[in-house]
Amino acid sequence: xxxxxxxxxxxxxxxMTVAELIEMEKVETPEYVTxxxxxEFIDHDSFQERILKEGDEVEFLYFMGGGR
Amino acid sequence: MKVIISEEDYRAVxxxxxxxRPDEACGLIAGNDREDGVRVIRKVYLMTxxxxxxxxxxxxxxxxxxxxxxxxxxGLKPLGNWHSHPETPxxxxxxxxxxxxxxxxxxxILSLADEHRPVLNAFHIETADGRKTVRKEELLxxxxxxx
Numbered sequence: 001x002x003x004x005x006x007x008x009x010x011x012x013x014x015x016m017t018v019a020e021l022i023e024m025e026k027v028e029t030p031e032y033v034t035x036x037x038x039x040e041f042i043d044h045d046s047f048q049e050r051i052l053k054e055g056d057e058v059e060f061l062y063f064m065g066g067g068r
Numbered sequence: 069m070k071v072i073i074s075e076e077d078y079r080a081v082x083x084x085x086x087x088x089r090p091d092e093a094c095g096l097i098a099g100n101d102r103e104d105g106v107r108v109i110r111k112v113y114l115m116t117x118x119x120x121x122x123x124x125x126x127x128x129x130x131x132x133x134x135x136x137x138x139x140x141x142x143g144l145k146p147l148g149n150w151h152s153h154p155e156t157p158x159x160x161x162x163x164x165x166x167x168x169x170x171x172x173x174x175x176x177i178l179s180l181a182d183e184h185r186p187v188l189n190a191f192h193i194e195t196a197d198g199r200k201t202v203r204k205e206e207l208l209x210x211x212x213x214x215x
Contacts, residue, residue, distance in 0.1 A: 007140050029169050034129045041129065059133055062170060064149050065119070065126035067163035068092070068156045 001054040012052065019047040021058065032063040071174050071190045073097075073109045075210030082186045084114040085152035085178050092117055092125040094151040096135050097176060098144035107174060107205075110144055117151075124163070125151045148173030150188075154180050158187040165200050168193035174205060 085093040099110035113135045116128040158179035171194035179187045190205040
């Protein structure tokens with residue numbers, strides 16, 4: 001099935017989960033990554049269960065923060 | 069690396085950061101890397117610090133998502149982020165270094181310790197052999213070298 005990841009087209013297998021996509025995309029430091037699917041933010045605890053669907057738009061956002 | 073920010077964008081960052089005191093202010097920077105190795109900031113994003121404190125910042129992920137989409141629409145590359153230190157110098161804190169995980173990013177830090185003389189510096193932070201190293205980048209504000 002076709003999805004987009006960070007605005008780019010990807011062909012992935014049916015039933016792929018967010019966790020599997022993170023692994024496939026070789027996302028660095030996934031513990032600092034927020035994932036959105038069609039602008040819905042996905043809880044880290046749900047990465048294993050959330051199944052992607054045809055046409056989904058996925059974004060990986062790296063946590064940006066700091067302190068004085 | 070040499071980094072260029074326009075006078076207009078610099079002023080926007082300072083004005084926004086002053087307006088957010090006593091909290092730290094934050095945002096993203098976008099633009100392009102020229103073939104001669106110069107990094108040019110074309111747009112600054114003034115964003116919400118969801119921590120709302122003078123000691124930490126976290127960029128609102130919802131605003132981050134919209135900014136990333138805006139960059140893509142406008143052919144801009146994400147170049148890093150900026151944040152203010154309302155009371156401390158313009159240099160990365162231990163927490164800034166610990167949470168800097170993008171080795172391709174420029175990290176701009178604006179000190180408002182002297183509100184009449186804001187100081188903006190750019191830093192590169194990368195991990196090598198398990199250790200993080202910080203290097204100050206040359207920052208040009210509106211074509212004038214920043215001290």
